[in-house]
Amino acid sequence: MKSKFHPDKNGYFGQFGGAFIPELLYPNVKELEDNYIQIIESEEFQKEYKSLLKDYVGRPSPLYFAKRLSEKYGAHIYLKREDLNHTGAHKVNNTIGQILIAQKLGKTNIIAETGAGQHGVATATVCALMGLDCTVFMGEKDIERQAPNVARMKMLGAKVVAATSGSKTLKDATNEAIRYWIQNPETFYLIGSVVGPHPHPDMVARLQAVISEEMKWQLKEKTGKENPDTIIACVGGGSNAAGAFYHYFDDEEVELIAVEAAGLGVNSGESAATSQLGEVGIIHGSKTILMQDDYGQIVEPYSISAGLDYPGVGPLHAYLYESGRAKFMNATDKEALTAAYELTKIEGIIPALETAHALAVLPKMKLNKDQVVVINLSGRGDKDLETYIKHLEE
Amino acid sequence: MNSVQKLFQQKDKNLLSIYFTCGYPELTDTTKVITELEKSGVDFIEVGLPYSDPLADGPTIQDSSQVALKNGVNLDIVFEQLMTIKEANKTPLVLMGYLNQMLKYGEDKFCQKVVDCGIDTVIIPDLPMVEFENHYQRLFDKYGITNVFLITPHTSQERIKKIDNYTKAFIYVVASASITGAKGQISNQQIAYFERIKAMNLKSKLIVGFGISDKQTFNTACAYANGAIIGSAFIKFLGSSNVKSINSFISKIKN
Numbered sequence: 001m002k003s004k005f006h007p008d009k010n011g012y013f014g015q016f017g018g019a020f021i022p023e024l025l026y027p028n029v030k031e032l033e034d035n036y037i038q039i040i041e042s043e044e045f046q047k048e049y050k051s052l053l054k055d056y057v058g059r060p061s062p063l064y065f066a067k068r069l070s071e072k073y074g075a076h077i078y079l080k081r082e083d084l085n086h087t088g089a090h091k092v093n094n095t096i097g098q099i100l101i102a103q104k105l106g107k108t109n110i111i112a113e114t115g116a117g118q119h120g121v122a123t124a125t126v127c128a129l130m131g132l133d134c135t136v137f138m139g140e141k142d143i144e145r146q147a148p149n150v151a152r153m154k155m156l157g158a159k160v161v162a163a164t165s166g167s168k169t170l171k172d173a174t175n176e177a178i179r180y181w182i183q184n185p186e187t188f189y190l191i192g193s194v195v196g197p198h199p200h201p202d203m204v205a206r207l208q209a210v211i212s213e214e215m216k217w218q219l220k221e222k223t224g225k226e227n228p229d230t231i232i233a234c235v236g237g238g239s240n241a242a243g244a245f246y247h248y249f250d251d252e253e254v255e256l257i258a259v260e261a262a263g264l265g266v267n268s269g270e271s272a273a274t275s276q277l278g279e280v281g282i283i284h285g286s287k288t289i290l291m292q293d294d295y296g297q298i299v300e301p302y303s304i305s306a307g308l309d310y311p312g313v314g315p316l317h318a319y320l321y322e323s324g325r326a327k328f329m330n331a332t333d334k335e336a337l338t339a340a341y342e343l344t345k346i347e348g349i350i351p352a353l354e355t356a357h358a359l360a361v362l363p364k365m366k367l368n369k370d371q372v373v374v375i376n377l378s379g380r381g382d383k384d385l386e387t388y389i390k391h392l393e394e
Numbered sequence: 395m396n397s398v399q400k401l402f403q404q405k406d407k408n409l410l411s412i413y414f415t416c417g418y419p420e421l422t423d424t425t426k427v428i429t430e431l432e433k434s435g436v437d438f439i440e441v442g443l444p445y446s447d448p449l450a451d452g453p454t455i456q457d458s459s460q461v462a463l464k465n466g467v468n469l470d471i472v473f474e475q476l477m478t479i480k481e482a483n484k485t486p487l488v489l490m491g492y493l494n495q496m497l498k499y500g501e502d503k504f505c506q507k508v509v510d511c512g513i514d515t516v517i518i519p520d521l522p523m524v525e526f527e528n529h530y531q532r533l534f535d536k537y538g539i540t541n542v543f544l545i546t547p548h549t550s551q552e553r554i555k556k557i558d559n560y561t562k563a564f565i566y567v568v569a570s571a572s573i574t575g576a577k578g579q580i581s582n583q584q585i586a587y588f589e590r591i592k593a594m595n596l597k598s599k600l601i602v603g604f605g606i607s608d609k610q611t612f613n614t615a616c617a618y619a620n621g622a623i624i625g626s627a628f629i630k631f632l633g634s635s636n637v638k639s640i641n642s643f644i645s646k647i648k649n
Contacts, residue, residue, distance in 0.1 A: 021522060282492075294498070297463065
């Protein structure tokens with residue numbers, strides 16, 4: 001069924017999307033555009049994808065009723081446990097799918113960008129699995145703050161290239177990946193979020209959609225109804241949120257909440273709350289909402305979480321925001337840290353810093369005791385221990 | 395008639411174009427660089443609008459853009475600077491920037507300012523053909539602005555023919571699958587590509603860019619096209635030399 005939140009033939013979600021790419025990338029992007037739907041919908045792909053998700057990733061990921069968290073906030077709170085996936089986050093759903101697509105297209109060199117390192121690890125993992133060459137671009141600043149993931153990528157055989165331009169974070173890693181792609185058009189750019197030129201945002205959303213596909217039957221089993229009242233997910237580029245929302249776009253009664261990183265505060269000048277601070281613009285090949293100055297220069301964002309430290313948001317999310325279909329909230333560094341500690345203490349789950357932003361809006365919401373809330377627990381916090389330890393005393 | 399097209403009527407061989415970044419190395423250098431380039435006999439000039447995230451540019455132009463932005467350059471300042479030399483300058487100027495700059499400034503306001511500065515040709519490397527057809531062609535026509543398309547070793551014959559039809563100034567032949575920046579030599583593979591394009595007998599003039607850095611690469615490019623653009627090599631020169639010595643750089647290419 002075609003939803004209005006699926007892109008049109010030119011890759012637009014409302015006014016957002018498109019493929020604003022230099023001519024050099026045109027053949028590459030066109031090849032993918034001409035083939036991705038056919039590949040994804042093929043029986044052969046589905047069989048391989050589902051089999052790997054089941055036996056290699058460990059899907060379905062559990063939908064866990066968080067009893068003590070529910071008691072604390074006075075609602076029925078379920079956690080969609082993407083943190084239990086192999087490699088520790090939702091990112092692997094996408095990399096498994098894209099590596100299969102790359103293989104069908106005969107590509108042997110894989111490149112990726114990464115912020116927190118989760119997508120880099122998930123890409124390095126599937127490249128190791130398939131025996132393909134892997135190069136991951138990562139901001140110099142992120143290499144420092146996500147050292148365990150850098151080590152994992154290297155152990156998995158990937159080459160990690162430091163992006164030293166601009167803010168030295170996710171935006172710059174993506175720039176460098178795209179520049180490398182321009183110079184090496186035979187490579188497959190395994191993009192990590194619902195960003196980039198069409199068809200990348202749609203392709204990644206389709207591959208992450210397994211999250212909400214499972215949520216539907218899991219909720220039915222547990223509550224008798226497929227639909228929750230509310231779904232909460234954090235948004236940097238927006239891939240885990242896209243996956244958690246995907247099969248609920250047209251179920252208008254389900255409240256969709258996207259949580260952005262407010263950094264030191266939305267108006268502090270040190271923030272990554274794109275929907276609040278951004279305006280229509282073009283970044284990484286797509287028209288979306290973007291943090292920029294009066295002259296269209298892209299503003300350097302800030303968040304404690306490397307995965308949310310991005311000045312844009314996928315075009316799908318720009319449209320979800322503009323149309324009012326999703327509600328956009330935000331959480332500061334401090335609120336996210338508090339939420340991470342809380343979940344750890346009352347549920348025994350250490351979430352990723354990114355995910356902690358989604359949890360951090362619970363105290364800000366007016367919940368009722370019958371309300372069924374699903375929080376997409378997008379990743380686990382092993383990679384963030386250093387940051388957590390640093391803040392343990394505070 | 396388009397200013398570059400007019401130029402081609404007088405001269406259609408060995409055209410030398412130089413790219414520079416506005417506001418680099420100093421904020422006030424924009425007009426000085428143009429004046430010196432004109433004096434040294436450059437045929438047309440690519441005026442680069444510094445951008446924070448220039449995807450098609452290599453490290454040299456990226457760095458010059460960062461310096462220029464730190465110097466405080468912005469579109470309003472660039473347009474003011476260009477206005478001051480509008481009357482004196484007789485060398486065609488081609489504006490090169492990224493689409494988001496135009497989008498944020500306001501598309502109509504941007505086009506009006508471009509025209510006010512006496513410029514009628516733009517290069518926007520991240521403006522794809524489909525967006526041109528759906529929207530920007532009409533906008534540019536309204537202001538008498540011509541868009542320059544890029545072709546690459548991977549652009550299909552069919553697409554090149556389409557671009558040829560849309561072209562009023564020249565086709566920008568990207569010399570290799572690359573971002574901007576000096577590569578040294580021109581390979582046999584690149585020559586085969588230049589020959590392939592030449593053999594298509596397109597109606598449009600061809601200017602080669604990306605990786606053209608010195609007399610040798612310039613001459614090689616000119617053997618297959620109407621001229622060539624030097625960018626990064628000139629920016630490197632500017633970074634370590636006085637604006638007044640621009641003529642020494644140009645004469646080494648031309649003589």
